[in-house]
Amino acid sequence: MKKKNLISFLIPFFIVSLISLLGVYTSTVKDIDNKLYDTALNIKPLSKISGKFLDIQVDDKALELLKMYPLKRSTLADGMLILKEFGAESVLLDTQLVDPSTPGLNSTKFNELPDLFDQVKNNSLSISTQLIKAFASGSLGGEDDSLEVADEYIEELEWEYDDLFDDLKESTKQVALDYDEYISNIFKLMDNVYVTNDFExxxxxxxxxxxxxxxxxxxKNIVIHSDPFEKRFGTNPAIQMVMESAKGSGFVETLLDGDGKTRRSHIILKKGDKYYPHLSFISYLDRVGNPEINVYKNKMVLKGVKDGDKEPFDLTIPLAFDGSMVIDWAGKEYKNTFNHINFYELYHHDTLMLALNNFITKILTDPTLSKLAGRDYNNVYTLFELSEDIKTSGDKSSIDDYRDYREQIVEISSDLIKGTAEKPSLNKEYRRQLTLFLDQYDVTDDEKGSLLKNADDIDNIYNTAKENLDNLIDFREKFKNKMKDSVVTFGYTATSTFDIGSNPFEKEYSNMGIYPTIFNNLLSRKFITLTPIWLSIIMAFIFALLATVIIKRNEAKTAIILGLLLFLIIISLYLGLFIATGIYIQVLIPALSFILVFIQKISGKLLSTSKDKAFIKNAFGQYLSEDVIKDIINDPSKLKLGGEEKEITAFFTDVKGFSTISEKLTPDELVSLLNEYLTAMSDIALEHKGTIDKYEGDAIIGFFGAPAPLPDHATKAVLAAIRMKQVEKKLNVSFKERGMTPxxxxxxxxxxxxxxVVGNMGTPKKMDYTMMGSDVNIAARLEGVNKQYGTWILASERTMDKAEDIFLSRRLDRVRVVGINKPIRLYNPIAVKTEATESEITLVEKFEIALTSFEERNWKEAKNLFKDVLKIAPEDKPSIRYIQLCDKFIIKEPEQDWDGVFNLTSK
Structure with missing residues (x-):
């Protein structure tokens, strides 16, 4: 009896211990717990927006209209200055300015050159005329002293010519615009820009x-009591000129969980013995008076925070296990959370201002109109010049003058273009005088037609200027409302920029939205606290004990009702605690422990009689599948939730630039292309005994080795990849002949x-046979890593070790991919050995020799060897990449303790 009771106690203890170990050491349980957290987050009310935030987006539309990527630094600077002009509190620049730029054309100075050359020509002509007239009039003196006087006169002319042409040379120099100096001066003038200072x-x-x-x-103002922050070992800052002109800097590193989603963010990272802030955090610290930061193991306390008129207070920020802050999202969709303005609107605003300047200039230089133009036209022109001088001055004390000048330009121009009751616009005055002229003098029909056409032309000029001015005023009113006192994030959201991530709400979430969200969390003083995992484990043992006691002391039917009721109460309490306080206890370990112990105990009680078996079907049939119920009835020890672990080969494909292709096709054409492509690719996978997991647009996700065992799953996967590339060539010929794709x-x-882990995932009514685990994530990452090496197929070392020796492949780097810490040796399968060409075989042989030399740090020798590879395949991207690395390492050797592993920071 005692032995039976001991076993009855040990089984629940074993179940809880096993689940706890899986929760601590496996990514599968963590991924499931993350999904449960996402569910709770969707139920919890969203964080309130406690500040004024604005995102300036450089999206696909902006890049298409501007025809430039990345933005020229002068274009970027001009757009950002508009933010300061309309009263933005601070600007977080989420784009890296890490390399010096090539000087470009100063369009303003370039446009001034024709007038400048005319001026020099006229002055030169005047000087020459003076000299000739002096000679002709005898002003150079008598016969005896004429040469002496002439020399003196020539000397004076030389001084005038020197001044004249020195000015010309200086102006032509200004045609070349130093973008870095330009944007730095703009940042100094703004005095509210925070730039990136990342780690690489x-x-x-x-x-x-x-x-x-x-x-x-x-x-500087940081006190470390316990150091939870992650370390970084490299630096990737903005260029020094930009860094010195900015108000501050911070990192913009995105933190991803195992499933590729962002739920937390580092706000401080450590390099050496220094601590560096996140871009949002440094701007917040400046706003609240740079309080002292006290850091503990699981929290950070800001001492004496000054927030507007409020009394100074201490702000406690809870920290997760790695020193990060859990993000409390203010919206489920990025586009509907904060204010947004497309960068093209800023660019168009400046285009309209330039058009206004050109209009004023035309009036002042047109022989017909300049006589009628009053002083106000000259005033506007002068205001334009003054504002342009301030832009390049870098003098932050002049920003109010700059803002006033720009406002006056619009106000005065509005009066000039639209006219006032006291003073009509110039085009109307021109028509009035023309009418008087035609009434007083007889003119021919041709002359009259010419004069009236000139009046019509002037009207058209003014109508265009009025339309531009109205648009400009509309822009400025919109900017005033959205920009004043806003914390602005400025960055790229275009799909081609790869700054698209994933969060608990959106599969594709612009990472730019993370910065105002973090800032908002700090302003609202509302945070999410993740409790340590040991608390979940303790609660798991308590819940397992409760399940045991309920079943032991009650009849089966009563025990099931009580168990379900208790489970619902537990989940409700968890959710209520999270909603009320923001404290989240990882629920999967205690919940799964309760369920499994409950099922194990109730199954033992019910399986004693056939009547109990029937009761199981009736009681559990409402929330468990028939297969699970049969397992419980036949053998409770076989019960497994979430699938089973198997050795498989994961397989991810994606089409390069498919979004570009799809944009050029109609929906019907796109569907037809996808169906034919996916059918051909899927048939190959299925022919090699693969399993198709799912399709995501043009991407295929599959695996080899499940559900049926497949001993040579690695071989089958690599062979399928090679066959796919072969079939792809035939498809492309067919697609081209039929005009199916551009x-x-x-x-x-x-x-x-x-x-x-493979198995049925989902609900009893809707399940998918799918795969989960870190090795699945690696396969997904390797698909993306192809972009960085210029390859089409990448396989891990584990795959190639397990595959049969029938493939011609070459080694590449050992790397750490995003989200995976353990280094991976990359392989590039090229062909089946028996099918490989001589050039392919020679390429691999020479490449392997070159790579060995590279990894032995013989940079010059390796570079020459990789050049030999290019003689065989001139466009071999991996060889080109290694030559670039050799050039870099020849100039500056990597650290001696470098392990040869490259960290790939993009997916």
């Missing part, structure tokens, strides 16, 4: 600049092998 291993900057960053950009369809493929 292997990036080399001068020692003096690194010292400058440590002295000026690291947090450009070839090129597929990137990522392959990785390892233990993964």
């Amino acid at each position: 291993l292997g990036k080399s900057i001068p020692k003096e600049f690194e010292t400058y960053i440590e002295e000026t950009q690291a947090l 450009s070839p369809v090129n597929t990137r493929i990522g392959i990785n092998s390892g233990p993964c």
Whole structure:
């Protein structure tokens, strides 16, 4: 009896212990818990917006209209200055200015050159005329002293010519615009711009600049009681000129969980013995008076925060296990959360201002109109010149003058173009005088027609100017409302910029939305607290004990009702605590422990009689599938939730630039193309005994080795990839002949092998047979990593080790991909050995020799060897990449302790 009771106690203990270990050490349980957290987050009310925020988006539309990527720094600077002009509190620049730019054309100075050359020509002609007239009039003196007088006269002319042409040379120099100096002066003038200061291993900057960053950009007012922050070992700052002109800097690193979603963000990172802030955090600290930061293991306390007129207070920020802050989202959709303005509107605003300037200039230089133009036209022209001088001055004390000048330009121009009751617009005055002239003098019909046409032309000029002015005023009114006192995030949201992530609400969420969200969390003083996992484990044992007691002391039917009721109460309490306080206890371990212990206990009680078996069907049939119920009835020990672990090979494909292709096709054409492409690719996977998991647009996700065991799953996966690329060539010929696609369809493929959880995931009514696990994530990452190496197929070392030796493939780097810490050796399968061409075989042989030399740090030798590879395949992207790396390492060797592993920071 005692032995039976001991076993009865040990089984629940074993179940809870096993689930706890899985929760701590496996990504599958963590991923499921993250999904439960996302569900709770969808139920919880959204965080209130406590400040005024504005996102300036450089999206696909802006890039299409501007015809430039990235934005020229002068264009970027002009757009940002508008934010300051209309009263933005601060500007967080979510774009990296890490490399010096090439000087460009100063369009303003370039447009001034024709007038300047005319002026020099006229002055030169005047000087020459004076000289000739002096000679003709005998002013050069008598016969005896004429040469002496002439020399004196020529000397004076030389001085005048020197001044004249010195001015000309100086002006022509100004035609070349130093973009870096220009944007730096704009930042100085604004005095509210925060730039990026990211971390990148292997990036080399001068020692003096690194010292400058440590002295000026690291947090100074920080006290570390316990250090939870992650370390970084490289630096990737904005160029020094930009960094020195900005108000501050911060990192913009995106933190991803195992499933690729962002739920938390680091707000402080450590490099060396210095601590550096997130871009949002440094701007918040400046706003609230740079309070002292006290850091503890699971929290951070800001001492004496000054928020407007409020009394100074201490702000406690809860920290997760890695020193990050959990994000409390203010909206489920990025586009509907904060105010947004397309960058093109800022650009168009400046275009309209330039059109206004051109209009004023035309009036002042037109022989017909300049006589009628009053002083106000000259005033506007002068205001334009004064405002342009301030733009390049970098003098922040002049910003109010700049703002006033621009406002006066619009106000005075409005009076000039539209006219006032006291003073009509110039085009109307011209018509009035023309009418008087025609009434007083006889003119021919031709002359009259010419004069009236000139009046019509002037009206057209004014109508165009009026239309532009109305648009400009509309823009400025909109900008005033949205920009004043706003915290502005400025960055790229275009799909081609790869700054698109995923959060608990949106599969594709612009990472730019993270910055105002963090700032808003700090302003609202409302945070989400993640409790440590040991608390969930303790609660799991308590719940398992409760399940045991309920079943032991009650009849089966009563126990089931009580168990369901208790489970609902527990979930409700968890959710209520989260909604009321923002405290989230990881629920999966205690909930799953309760369910499994409850099922194990109730199954043992019900399986004793056939009547109990029937009761199980009736009681559990409402919320468990028939298969699970049969397992419980036949053998409770076989019960498994969430699938089972198997050794498989995961397989991810994606079409390069498919969004560009799809934009050029009608919906029917796109569907037809996709169906034919996906059918051909899927048939190959199925022929090689693969399983199609799902389709995501043009992407195929699948695996080999489940549900039926497949001992050679790695071989089958690599062979399928090679066959796909072969079939793809035939498809592209057919697509081209039939005009089905504007450009070839090129597929990137990522392959990785390892233990993964496979099984039916979902609900009893709707299930998907799918795969989960970190090795699945690696395969997905490898598909994307193809972009960085210029390859079409990438397989991990584990896959190639498990595959049969029938493939011609080459080694590439050992890398760490996004979200995966363990280094992975990359392989590029090229062909089946028996089908490979001589050039392919020679390419791989020479590439392997070159790579060995590279990894032995023989940079010059490796560079020459990779050049030999290019003689065989001139466009071989991996070889080109290694030659660039060799050039870099020849100039500056990597650290001696570098392990040869490259960190890939993009997916």
